[in-house]
Amino acid sequence: MSERLFWQDPYATAFTATVTRVREEGGRFLVELDRTLFYPTSGGQPHDTGTLGGVRVLDVFEPEKHGQRIVHVLEAPLEEGAAVEGKIDWTRRYRHMQRHTGQHVLSQAFLRAAQWNTIAVSLAGPEIHIDFDVWPGPGAAEEVLAEAEALANWAVYANLAVSAREVPEAQVPLLPLRRMPKVRGSVRVVQIEDWDLAPCGGTHLRSTAEAGPIKLLGFEKGKKKTIRVYARTGWEALEDYAAKHRTLKALAGRFSAGVFDVPERVQKLEDELYAARGEAQALAAELAEHYARELAQAGFPAARQVPLAALAETGRRVAEWPGALALLAALEPGGEHARLLLVAHPDREAELRSLWRERLEPLGARGGGRGHIQGRLAAGKLQLALEAFSGAAKENP
Ligand SMILES: [Zn+2]
Structure with a gap:
């Protein structure tokens, strides 16, 4: 059993712990500790990386679903019983916290905009996605997305505090939770002031302000009657904006035009190409x-x-x-x-x-x-x- 230090302080980046178990499996070394800051892949959030006793941590996982154990996969073995210092890759973890907190904000925004309920999330890459329990058609979806994006960013600008606490099982039914917990027993709930309350085992930011900006990127029809919405949050939204701006600016430069003139210039090129192809065909026939x-x-x-x-x-x-x-x-x-x-x-x-x-x-x-x-x-x-x-x-x- 590992004490979950990442729940006590999600902003901590270094810790000391005692190695409780080490075994080798296919050239990888599986290490368990009495306490850890390394978040294991779960609830849609990817695992942390970093070092333990100076050795690189490649993967972190829970061997049993909803269990207490956390296994660290290392490049080299550690000694059982040894005290080790652990450091997590903060840049990576912070992005995961931005994605996760941004997802809570968005799930609530969609609930408020159109009563869409979140049924699944993926925070595995910079482009996160959320699945909702409706398929409204493309036109209505566009409108809901625009409204939810605005609501989500208002929640960011409002700088709402994010906190987490354990709630005993008996009190869980009394809470106005956004969704029912997936585990029995006491439940960890994450609260965003008066904005959102949801059961969650992930790591989150102190405030919604740190998750901004939140940008929706698009949607597609999911399986059965569902919709999948794509988004970026925090640094990863800003990076996306920077990359797209760079690309569009370079493209505009090739036309010696402003970025918003690009569609018109491309249309003109398409028209010219179409005419040239017709002319070439006629000449080839002749x-x-x-x-x-x-x-x-x-x-x-x-x-x-x-x-x-x-x-x-x-x-x-x-x-x-x-x-x-x-x-x-x-x-x-x-x-x-x-x-x-x-x-x-x-x-x-x-x-x-x-x-x-x-x-x-x-x-x-x-x-x-x-x-x-x-x-x-x-x-x-x-x-x-x-x-x-x-x-x-x-x-x-
Ligand atoms: Zn969460």
Whole structure:
């Protein structure tokens, strides 16, 4: 059994304790102490890291659900009975406290905004999420989120005190708890002044002010009739804002515009791209028709390099000519590889496979297909391939 120092003072970062048990399991050392500041993964809050007796603590967990024991996973063993000094990684823990306190504030904000009840939370990463017991549809959800976010940040600015206490089992039903406890016996409840009261075993801040800002990031429909809401709190909300601001500012810089002009500039680019694609398609079609006629006039079989944009369309048009049998090739962007397209009029399709095997595979061409053969070849072999096919043309008039 370990005394839970993180409940007595969630702001303490160093402690001394006695090692009560050590065992090895798969190259990891599992250490138990008579008292600890290391919070074990539970209630959605991730475990602490840090050092014990100078040895790195990699993981902290409870071996039994709702049990009293806490196990520390270490890189190296400690001596049983030894007094050790422990230090937790405060930067990490403080973020967990911001996430957890922010989640309490948000759960209450959603309850007040729209009577949404929290059914599950995850505080595992900087982007926390809360699941609620309703699915109101996307439009109504937007409105509730906006209201809850405002309420939550008012609770932050009001600098409400956060406290925790043990309540005997008999008194639990008398409390106006936001949700029922998951454990029997006496219950640890966390109170945010007159804002929120909930059973919880996590670590929390002294005041809601330390959890701000609270920013909702979005939502999605959950399983059955539920909604999942994503949020960031404290430092992690500020970091997100800074990163997004940096990105948007850089993007605006590329347009030589203000950040709020970016959507309009992107729209303009999209319109231009759409028009350019249409124009390129029309030109490629015109070019393809020109190549197809040229090849037909020269006589089949024929071989020719064409621009990549005109490759497929040229192939389609050539294959319409009676007696057609042609190798078309185009350089891919980057110039390292060439795309090959071997096409024939339906009455000569039977010849494609053997031509491919005899003339192009020896050069390293790889490909396949039905009706026509598509493939690739190293760009350096492209001229050889065109000549090899012209050779085929001479032998096979
Ligand atoms: Zn909590």
